[in-house]
Amino acid sequence: MTQTQPTLGTLLKAMRARNNWTLKEMSDRSGIPVSTLSKVEHDRLTLTYDKLLQLSQRLNIRMSELFAENDPTPEVAVTARRSLGDLARAVRVNTANYDYFYLCTELRRKRMIPVVTRVRAKSAEEFGDLVHHPGEEFIFVIQGRIVVHTEFYDPVTLEEGESIYIDSNMGHAYVAGDGCDEAVILGVCSSADDGLMNSLLNLHGEENEREALPG
Numbered sequence: 001m002t003q004t005q006p007t008l009g010t011l012l013k014a015m016r017a018r019n020n021w022t023l024k025e026m027s028d029r030s031g032i033p034v035s036t037l038s039k040v041e042h043d044r045l046t047l048t049y050d051k052l053l054q055l056s057q058r059l060n061i062r063m064s065e066l067f068a069e070n071d072p073t074p075e076v077a078v079t080a081r082r083s084l085g086d087l088a089r090a091v092r093v094n095t096a097n098y099d100y101f102y103l104c105t106e107l108r109r110k111r112m113i114p115v116v117t118r119v120r121a122k123s124a125e126e127f128g129d130l131v132h133h134p135g136e137e138f139i140f141v142i143q144g145r146i147v148v149h150t151e152f153y154d155p156v157t158l159e160e161g162e163s164i165y166i167d168s169n170m171g172h173a174y175v176a177g178d179g180c181d182e183a184v185i186l187g188v189c190s191s192a193d194d195g196l197m198n199s200l201l202n203l204h205g206e207e208n209e210r211e212a213l214p215g
Contacts, residue, residue, distance in 0.1 A: 007106045008066060009041040015059070030058045046105055049093040083107045087116065097121040097128075097173075112190045113200065116142070119183040121175045124149050130171030133200060135191025138165045139174065144183030149173045 016026050023041075027034045031054060032047075039045035047055070056063045085103030093100040099118040104110070121127040130151060139148070140163040148164055149155050151171035158164060158177075166172055168189065176183045189200065 007043050008046060009043045009106075011066065012037065013041045015061075026059075030055050043106060046089050046091060049091050049102075052091065081107060085114065090116070097126075097175075112188050115187050115189070117174075117185050117187055119144075119146055119174050119176050119185060121173075123175055124155075124173060127173045127175055130173050132171050133168050133189075133191075135168045135189055136166065137168045137187055137189045139163060140186045142184045142186055144180040145177030146174050146180075146183045146185060147177050149175065 012026070015021075016023070021029070023034045023037055026032075027037055030037075032051060036045065036047075036051075040047060052063060052066050055061070056066060083104035083106060087101050090101035090103050091105045093102070097120060099120070101116040101118075103114045103116065124147075127149070130149065139146075139158075141158045141160050143160060145157060145159050147155050147157050148166075149172065150166060156164070168191070174183075174185065
């Protein structure tokens with residue numbers, strides 16, 4: 001029999017079962033309404049990043065477990081998987097430089113991580129330190145214009161419809177180009193490292209911490 005990949009709903013349901021919690025008890029512990037938890041368990045709703053962070057902190061579990069990117073179950077051949085993504089159901093992460101919309105988050109143990117990003121920073125100085133994470137990434141400009149800053153290359157400007165593929169271990173940053181208040185890009189991140197999602201989430205945490213620093 002084919003093993004199905006766990007969704008966020010099945011993970012929460014399994015957690016409740018292990019702890020013998022009712023939906024009401026999980027709601028009381030997590031601070032998330034019963035109706036919301038019920039919809040998530042039935043895969044009719046996903047959770048925003050702030051709600052996932054709230055679950056992680058109040059139930060004392062790692063964020064990466066909620067994304068199931070480090071699922072310890074043996075790897076099995078997976079066929080005919082599919083997921084429909086839209087911004088309304090995306091997991092949203094806001095940082096000083098970007099608004100991220102993670103798509104298809106109900107698929108567990110993905111080999112690729114698709115994300116739509118609104119780019120707000122307008123210069124490398126405003127962006128701050130270049131970021132690094134495992135793997136490679138492909139970026140396609142949906143709207144506006146961006147300037148791509150990388151550790152070993154001169155900056156390059158990309159217009160709507162243009163794209164770039166880079167080694168994500170190399171320091172990199174995307175900023176809005178001249179005359180562009182905000183740009184929208186589609187990114188696809190991939191890595192042989194099972195902890196890619198966790199690495200990306202840790203990046204968000206660092207960015208949010210930097211944003212909160214005085215001065």
